[in-house]
Amino acid sequence: MVRSPYYRVNPSPWPIMISLSLLNSVFCLVAWMHREMSSNSLIFSSLFCLVSCMFMWWRDLLREGDRGYFSSYVIKGFRDGMVMFIVSEVMFFVSFFWAFFHSSLSPNVEVGGNWPPCGIRAPGVSVATLNLWLLVISGETLNYSYYSLRSKDYDYGSIIMLIVTILLGVSFLLVQFNEYVVNSFCISDGIYGSVFYLLTGFHGVHVIGGTLFLIVTAIRLWFGHFTSDRCFGFTACVWYWHFVDVVWMAVCLFVYFWGNGVLTTLLF
The missing domain is CATH 1.10.287.70 (Helix Hairpins)
Structure with a gap:
C-alpha cells in the first residue's frame, strides 16, 4: 500500500x-x-x-x-460521498411522502373521498410517540458517545453510551414489529396501506442498517480503531443515525398525527 x-x-x-x-x-x-x-x-x-x-x-x-x-483528500472524498448518499436517501423518502400527500390532500372517489379511507382504522399515535422518544433519546446518547470520544474518553462514556444507543435502536424495531402485528390493515389495503407500509417499512429497513452500522462502530471502538482526531467512521455513523431520526419525526408528524386528524383536533 x-x-x-x-x-x-x-x-x-x-x-x-x-x-x-x-x-x-x-x-x-x-x-x-x-x-x-x-x-x-x-x-x-x-x-x-x-x-x-x-x-x-x-x-x-x-x-x-x-x-x-x-490522506486528507481521501477523507474529504469519504465525507462528500457520505453526504451525497444521505441526500439520495432524502430524495428516496421524498417520493413516498409525495405519494402520501397526493392521496391525502385530495382523496378521490376510489377511497370514498375520505382520509383515512372508509373501512381503514388508522393506527394510534401512542406507539409512534413511543418510537419517537426512543429515537430522540438514542440520538442524544449517540451524541454523548461521540463527544466523549472527541474528548479522549475511550473506555467508558463512549462505549457505554454507544451500547445504550444500540439497545434503543433494537427497542424501536421491536415496537414497530409489534405495531405491524396488531394493525387492522395490510399493505394490499388500498393506497393508505401501501403508503403507510412503504414509509414505515423502508424507515425500519434504514433503522436496521443504522443499528448494524452502530454495532460495527462499537466493535471498532472496542478494538481502538478510533482516536479523538481520526474518527470519520464514527462521524458518518452519527450523521446516518440523525438522518434516521429526522425521517421518523416527519413520518410521525404527517402520517400519524396529521394523517389521522389528531393534529387538526389539537389545533382547532
Whole structure:
C-alpha cells in the first residue's frame, strides 16, 4: 500500500466483484419471478458472494485507515460521498411522502373521498410517540458517545453510551414489529396501506442498517480503531443515525398525527 491523494490506495478487485455479484443477483431475482426451479439457491449464493465481497472490501479499507494511508483528500472524498448518499436517501423518502400527500390532500372517489379511507382504522399515535422518544433519546446518547470520544474518553462514556444507543435502536424495531402485528390493515389495503407500509417499512429497513452500522462502530471502538482526531467512521455513523431520526419525526408528524386528524383536533 502507498499513500495517495486518490480514493483507491491500491488497485482493488472488490468493486468489479461487487458489480458482478449485483448483476447476478438481478438475474436470479428475475428467474425467481418466473418460477425457475433453482432460483432460490441461486439467489442465496449470489447474496453470499455479494456480502463476502463487501466484507473483504471494508476489511481492506479499515486496514488502510488503521495504517495511516488515507490522506486528507481521501477523507474529504469519504465525507462528500457520505453526504451525497444521505441526500439520495432524502430524495428516496421524498417520493413516498409525495405519494402520501397526493392521496391525502385530495382523496378521490376510489377511497370514498375520505382520509383515512372508509373501512381503514388508522393506527394510534401512542406507539409512534413511543418510537419517537426512543429515537430522540438514542440520538442524544449517540451524541454523548461521540463527544466523549472527541474528548479522549475511550473506555467508558463512549462505549457505554454507544451500547445504550444500540439497545434503543433494537427497542424501536421491536415496537414497530409489534405495531405491524396488531394493525387492522395490510399493505394490499388500498393506497393508505401501501403508503403507510412503504414509509414505515423502508424507515425500519434504514433503522436496521443504522443499528448494524452502530454495532460495527462499537466493535471498532472496542478494538481502538478510533482516536479523538481520526474518527470519520464514527462521524458518518452519527450523521446516518440523525438522518434516521429526522425521517421518523416527519413520518410521525404527517402520517400519524396529521394523517389521522389528531393534529387538526389539537389545533382547532
